[in-house]
Amino acid sequence: MNPAAEATGPDLRRNFDLKDEIRDYWSKRSETFDLAFGHRIPPGPEFAAWQQPVRAFLGDEPLRVLELACGTGEVTRLIHDLGHDVTALDFSEAMLAVARKKHAGKPRLRFLLADAENTMEPDERYDAIVCRHLVWTLTEPQATLGEWFRLLKPGGKLLVFDGDWAKPTAVGRLATFAIRQIDRVIGPDNHYDGALSDRHATIMQNLPFADGLTVETLMPMMKSAGFQTIEHASHQPIAAAQRKTANLRNRLRTFVYRRFIVCAHKPG
Ligand SMILES: C[S@@+](CC[C@H](N)C(=O)[O-])C[C@H]1O[C@@H](n2cnc3c(N)ncnc32)[C@H](O)[C@@H]1O
Numbered sequence: 001m002n003p004a005a006e007a008t009g010p011d012l013r014r015n016f017d018l019k020d021e022i023r024d025y026w027s028k029r030s031e032t033f034d035l036a037f038g039h040r041i042p043p044g045p046e047f048a049a050w051q052q053p054v055r056a057f058l059g060d061e062p063l064r065v066l067e068l069a070c071g072t073g074e075v076t077r078l079i080h081d082l083g084h085d086v087t088a089l090d091f092s093e094a095m096l097a098v099a100r101k102k103h104a105g106k107p108r109l110r111f112l113l114a115d116a117e118n119t120m121e122p123d124e125r126y127d128a129i130v131c132r133h134l135v136w137t138l139t140e141p142q143a144t145l146g147e148w149f150r151l152l153k154p155g156g157k158l159l160v161f162d163g164d165w166a167k168p169t170a171v172g173r174l175a176t177f178a179i180r181q182i183d184r185v186i187g188p189d190n191h192y193d194g195a196l197s198d199r200h201a202t203i204m205q206n207l208p209f210a211d212g213l214t215v216e217t218l219m220p221m222m223k224s225a226g227f228q229t230i231e232h233a234s235h236q237p238i239a240a241a242q243r244k245t246a247n248l249r250n251r252l253r254t255f256v257y258r259r260f261i262v263c264a265h266k267p268g
């Protein structure tokens with residue numbers, strides 16, 4: 001054991017290794033991330049469906065918004081197009097490079113290489129925080145919700161899009177079976193999340209939300225961090241919009257996991 005590991009203890013050492021692993025995994029996926037169904041947000045009904053909760057929750061006034069784990073900048077576009085001033089943060093340089101290229105030259109947009117669990121940003125800097133598909137992969141979720149609370153101004157808002165990626169729903173198990181049959185006939189979709197599935201599975205097993213992230217788990221954690229008026233909204237309108245243009249295999253994918261949207265407020 002190296003002296004630093006001994007000094008910080010086995011748990012911190014494990015977290016450090018896990019975070020490196022998570023960053024490396026996403027960096028490797030950066031080039032093809034937008035080719036995997038469910039990541040890129042195509043213009044049209046799907047874009048409108050993703051944008052609707054952002055508009056509804058953030059309101060019409062231009063805000064200073066922190067987007068955490070921006071990845072390739074798909075959610076960044078949703079928020080920025082609504083007229084907000086956006087700081088888009090990710091800890092993968094490779095992901096940020098794709099996002100920067102996509103949004104080159106846009107005003108009101110800053111990219112930030114930082115850890116969403118410890119942003120180093122000043123207290124009460126933001127009116128709103130938005131993240132999609134980040135909370136499930138946090139290594140210290142309760143402390144991180146405290147960090148996000150700190151970053152928000154009084155009256156600030158937190159909007160989370162996420163899902164329970166550990167347990168398919170009952171319908172999802174049937175859909176998964178059908179997807180496997182399609183894979184057998186026409187071959188697997190190499191860009192879908194399964195492409196690096198062994199590595200993904202190992203990361204999943206070591207996360208605090210290894211058994212899945214649910215609204216029922218997340219909402220009390222938000223409350224413990226100080227958030228109030230915590231509500232959840234349905235992901236169904238987004239899934240329905242995705243099904244309008246997706247092929248059969250991807251339509252089936254929209255049924256596999258339980259997804260959700262949670263909104264919370266920092267007291268004013
Ligand atoms: C599933 S991708 C989602 C990307 C984007 N939010 C989207 O929905 O298209 C996960 C992203 O989270 C980033 N990420 C994971 N943990 C992070 C952390 N602690 N700090 C910053 N970024 C993180 C990864 O680099 C990756 O870009």
